[in-house]
Amino acid sequence: MRTRKTLITLVAGAAVLPLALAGCGGGGSASSGDPDTLTILDYYNNEPDKTLVQDLLDQCAADIDVTIERESVPGKDLIQKVLQRSSSKTLPDVLMLDNPDVQEIAATGGLAPLSDFDVDTSGFAQGILDAATYDGEVYGLAPVVNTLGLFYNVDLFEQAGLQPPTTWDELKETAAVLTSGDQYGIAFSAIATYEGSWQFLPFMWTNGGDETDLQTPENAEALQLWVDLVGSGSASESVINWSQGDVKDQFVAGKAAMMVNGPWNIPALNETDVNWASVQVPVNKVGQTPVAPLGGEVWTVPQTGDKAKQAKAAEFVECMSGDDIELQAAESRFTVPTRTDLIPEYVEKVPSMEAFAEQVVNARSRTGELGEDWPEQATVIYNAIQLALTGKATPDEAFEQAAKG
Amino acid sequence: MTTTATAPAVSAQRTPTARPTSRFRREGVVKAMFLAPAALYILLFFGYPVVKNLVMSFQEYTTKTFFTGEAPWVGWENYATVVNSGLFWPAMLNTALFTVGSIAGQFVIGLALAVFFRRRFPLSGFLRAMLLLPWLLPLIVSSATWRSILDQDSGILNEFLASVGLGAVPWLNSPDVALIAVILVNIWIGIPFNVTILYGGLQDIPEELYEAAALDGATGWKSFWHITLPNLRPVINVVLVLGVVYTLKVIDIILGLTNGGPANATQTIAIRSYQSSFVDFEFGVGAAFSNILILISLVFAIFYLRGNRKQVDE
Numbered sequence: 001m002r003t004r005k006t007l008i009t010l011v012a013g014a015a016v017l018p019l020a021l022a023g024c025g026g027g028g029s030a031s032s033g034d035p036d037t038l039t040i041l042d043y044y045n046n047e048p049d050k051t052l053v054q055d056l057l058d059q060c061a062a063d064i065d066v067t068i069e070r071e072s073v074p075g076k077d078l079i080q081k082v083l084q085r086s087s088s089k090t091l092p093d094v095l096m097l098d099n100p101d102v103q104e105i106a107a108t109g110g111l112a113p114l115s116d117f118d119v120d121t122s123g124f125a126q127g128i129l130d131a132a133t134y135d136g137e138v139y140g141l142a143p144v145v146n147t148l149g150l151f152y153n154v155d156l157f158e159q160a161g162l163q164p165p166t167t168w169d170e171l172k173e174t175a176a177v178l179t180s181g182d183q184y185g186i187a188f189s190a191i192a193t194y195e196g197s198w199q200f201l202p203f204m205w206t207n208g209g210d211e212t213d214l215q216t217p218e219n220a221e222a223l224q225l226w227v228d229l230v231g232s233g234s235a236s237e238s239v240i241n242w243s244q245g246d247v248k249d250q251f252v253a254g255k256a257a258m259m260v261n262g263p264w265n266i267p268a269l270n271e272t273d274v275n276w277a278s279v280q281v282p283v284n285k286v287g288q289t290p291v292a293p294l295g296g297e298v299w300t301v302p303q304t305g306d307k308a309k310q311a312k313a314a315e316f317v318e319c320m321s322g323d324d325i326e327l328q329a330a331e332s333r334f335t336v337p338t339r340t341d342l343i344p345e346y347v348e349k350v351p352s353m354e355a356f357a358e359q360v361v362n363a364r365s366r367t368g369e370l371g372e373d374w375p376e377q378a379t380v381i382y383n384a385i386q387l388a389l390t391g392k393a394t395p396d397e398a399f400e401q402a403a404k405g
Numbered sequence: 406m407t408t409t410a411t412a413p414a415v416s417a418q419r420t421p422t423a424r425p426t427s428r429f430r431r432e433g434v435v436k437a438m439f440l441a442p443a444a445l446y447i448l449l450f451f452g453y454p455v456v457k458n459l460v461m462s463f464q465e466y467t468t469k470t471f472f473t474g475e476a477p478w479v480g481w482e483n484y485a486t487v488v489n490s491g492l493f494w495p496a497m498l499n500t501a502l503f504t505v506g507s508i509a510g511q512f513v514i515g516l517a518l519a520v521f522f523r524r525r526f527p528l529s530g531f532l533r534a535m536l537l538l539p540w541l542l543p544l545i546v547s548s549a550t551w552r553s554i555l556d557q558d559s560g561i562l563n564e565f566l567a568s569v570g571l572g573a574v575p576w577l578n579s580p581d582v583a584l585i586a587v588i589l590v591n592i593w594i595g596i597p598f599n600v601t602i603l604y605g606g607l608q609d610i611p612e613e614l615y616e617a618a619a620l621d622g623a624t625g626w627k628s629f630w631h632i633t634l635p636n637l638r639p640v641i642n643v644v645l646v647l648g649v650v651y652t653l654k655v656i657d658i659i660l661g662l663t664n665g666g667p668a669n670a671t672q673t674i675a676i677r678s679y680q681s682s683f684v685d686f687e688f689g690v691g692a693a694f695s696n697i698l699i700l701i702s703l704v705f706a707i708f709y710l711r712g713n714r715k716q717v718d719e
Contacts (some may be wrong), residue, residue, distance in 0.1 A: 079468075079686070080683070083468060083471040083686075084471070085494070086472040087470075087471040087472070104686070105468065107468070107469065107473065108468050108473070109472050109473060110472040133709070166698055179639065182558060182559065187546075191664065191666070192664050192665060192666035192667065192668075193664060236558055237578045238557050238558060238577075238578055240578060240666060240668075241552075241577050241663065241664075241667065255558075255559075374683075375685060376685075381705040383669065386668040386669070389667075389668075389669045390578075390579065390670075391581050392668045405491045405492050
């Protein structure tokens, strides 16, 4: 009896993992039966974004005369939720997706192309359209986008009599000068997740590197820059474990004089005493154009089978990228409008976003070239960064070694 | 079993009118009804996931599958992908080191503490309760806290080392140290479980044995080796086998501390399984990884069962 009990316990223990893997479906409300009600799924579950986005959604709901039922889940749960809803045929009428995920989900056949509903997709920054395009069809629109820039502590720069760096050499020198005691010159995120790859992209792309072929001198040079910054002690060895949130905390705590980060940190930075400003990510050689990756969320119309409702949903998505909504979203959430003709007006209103707005015009989307194959290369990139920063490989060998993983 | 079988036979001889078969049947039905809920539960919540996971590991199961319902059969391809991936053998080695290191640490410290708390002393009850603390904290909280403790630049552990004149250790930043750091944290988490079970086992050892042994001159280490350990053997078996099964599948602590890094130094089979399924969305490959893990757990289960049978035979 005792052994049998133990056996059952053992089987139970062994079954925990597959239980998680089976990802038992079910749950969640189906597309509502009411023809004038649209269900919405997004991942803005934290304040202040949650309320700010609710405000925009309400405006569009009033605009096209529908009621909305919104559900917000934590960011890391969204894709799992979408997959569960796909298999139980209960996808929402309007779905928000992080832009690098759009092509992956579009490839499953779960999204409706916007051309089905004659949605006008002209006038948007090309980078974000590329992210939402799969097999020549646009599947979603992003009202606003964000990207990466270089934040710096103005007080520390003034004390040292320094100007914000524009080239990699200047970046290294400035960072070295500003490193003293427990204050590092610069902080960035080199963590072993897609976040690390995303932070590396501005350096890699600006230097002419490309994700289709990672084993190039340009990419190795960019990686060498990070290795130099950590090797010289200008950046902490802990960067390999820092998320972008950790990087922000270091900057706010005065433990980093500069940081590579995005404008979504601005509300938090404004709540602190830190006197900050931001510039574009420095380039390797004078004359290069800074190319940063595009971040931001895209609103899409899932295939729910209810054509009339999908048409309404498409109208809703179109409204969410209207001029007025874009400007409001950009202003309140420190992001950049995707309609390029709005950018000059926007920068006038919010001067602190100038560096990011400039960056967005030339910015690229992560999935623009590789589509659903991007995650694989992103994994190679962060693994290569980790190998190089821990001294397990030289920057020249790192990408090759990481590709074998 | 033999008594229940002969009793009806005897009664049947005495009273030929009684119908033993129907009584047998009724008893059988009652037994089955008692069993049914448990059997159904196990079938539904353990049987189904295990079988589903097994089937999934032979399919190309990706994001598309969720929408179309199609998961083409690919035979052993997922297993080939798993075994041929550059991280498979390092992850196997890490799993072994992580499991052996964690179990050894947890068990030795746990047993020492359990024996220590056998003695009554002021506040012993309170201290024993405090020992449970790591168990009560959500793992995500523990790992976040440890991450800040182990921070290289401003972590409290390195500050302490510096104050006693030792250099800073790159706990989570060096591929050579990270696995050790993760094992240390997992030992801390596993101690309460070991103490609790082993302490319970110690309570069952009759005091007279020690008294008798003391009369024969066996005290201290001798009484530990010849009385405590042999009497504790069944409990030790349970602790070790459950410990192995629990440790093999640890992911939250590693994800929270290092996310498998730096430079893949803390990749284990469980982490590979999680990342294949929920980061790469290759559910077939993830299932293959987890089946390998289950197979390893089963080997330990068999060892355990055989060990126990021997004990019964003795």
